[in-house]
Amino acid sequence: MNLKQIEYALAVAETGSFTLAAQRCHVVQSALSHQIARLEETLGARLFERSSRRVSLTPAGEAFVVSGQAALEAARRIGDDVAAACGEVRGRLSIGEISSLTELDLVDLLAGFHHEYPQVDIRWLINKSEVLMADVRERRLDVAFIGVWPGEPVEGVTSRLLAREELVALLPAGHPLACQSRLCLADLEDQPLVDFPAGTGARRQTDEAFTAAGVRHRVQFEVGSVMLVEKFVQRGLALGLVAAPIARGFKGVVALPVSDAPVRHVYAIWSNSPSPAAKAFLHVLERCLDARANTY
Known part of the structure; x- marks a missing residue:
């Protein structure tokens, strides 16, 4: 052989x-x-x-x-x-992220990494969390940034928790509920909703949250990008649930806290045996996170 x-x-x-x-x-x-x-x-x-x-x-x-x-x-x-043993980092670095990543500006991070390690060939893509986890486990990706829900296992990889993000409700500015200071899932019962496709991790957790609250919900629009959630809400077609940091970047909508909404955990994950390029990137990531923590 x-x-x-x-x-x-x-x-x-x-x-x-x-x-x-x-x-x-x-x-x-x-x-x-x-x-x-x-x-x-x-x-x-x-x-x-x-x-x-x-x-x-x-x-x-x-x-x-x-x-x-x-x-x-x-x-x-x-x-x-x-x-790498001789002091030269080279090879390939494959990075994946969810479309709704807000904790890091990954493009800026990769630009800094490329400046420091110009001989590394960088590949970058966007996908769903469940796909990214499988790709890291099976070594199709070196590092990924994902969003999962409390209790959802992150197995077969090394991980670091980056943030805990509460979900908020998005409403059109003229919606009758927009004048409230806080909502609960029952307030969204039978409202037209925009969400990710059935079967995805993001959709599964919102479905389970409504079920646990004993509340019916109607997903009328299924989208593959969080940016489309903003557009559907802006046009008054539906209401949505997104992580609070994402909502802060939206315009023309009202974001309200939801008392019993699920919480998203954002992780960086990587292979249990990272390549030299991945180790170098993780070192750059640690520096970035430490610098950010020191500014707070």
């Missing part, structure tokens, strides 16, 4: 096609198929079920993907680890 064979097999697993895998690996398909056949012979197990239309993983193939990804990642990190 060699690293090329592992790389070829993982490419087939990810693309679901020997043809696409060969194109990704810049090798002719016959050579890729031959190397995978040799790999299967070495392992004594078939990794793929092949048909005229599709390629799928066998149970042995699913087990191989987990170990193969870890082995390939470890091999790729050898040069970076050696360079």
Whole structure:
């Protein structure tokens, strides 16, 4: 078994096609198929079920993907680890964040990191918390910034709590409830709401909060971005629930505290065995957090 064979097999697993895998690996398909056949012979197990239309993983193939990804990642990190031991930080840094992150200006943080470590190739994306957690656990991301709810486990990663954020209700300026000083979830019963899609972590927790309060709620609009929550409320189409720091940046809406609304915890999470680039970024993050704490 060699690293090329592992790389070829993982490419087939990810693309679901020997043809696409060969194109990704810049090798002719016959050579890729031959190397995978040799790999299967070495392992004594078939990794793929092949048909005229599709390629799928066998149970042995699913087990191989987990170990193969870890082995390939470890091999790729050898040069970076050696360079770091000699005082040079390089390699790749993959960062993910939720769209509603308010605790940090991540772009400014990455700019400072890039100035200090110019040889690190930075990748950045936005996604949902549950996706980001899975990506960090499976080492597709080095570091992520997520928002979860009290009692929701953050497992398989190293984490640091950054903030505890209360949710507030967003209302159009002319709404009858906008003159109140505080609301409860019962006040929102049967009001049209804008929220994240059903099944997401953010939506699940608001659903559970209404259920625990014994209050019916009607989500009329499902959106994928917190900025769209602002627009729907501004136009008088719905009411929303967002973290208080997010609401402070919205215009043309009224934000009111909700006595029994859920609370969001914002975490930084990273792999239990961070790369040299990730360790350097976490050091920059710690400096930033310490500097901010000293200004309060």
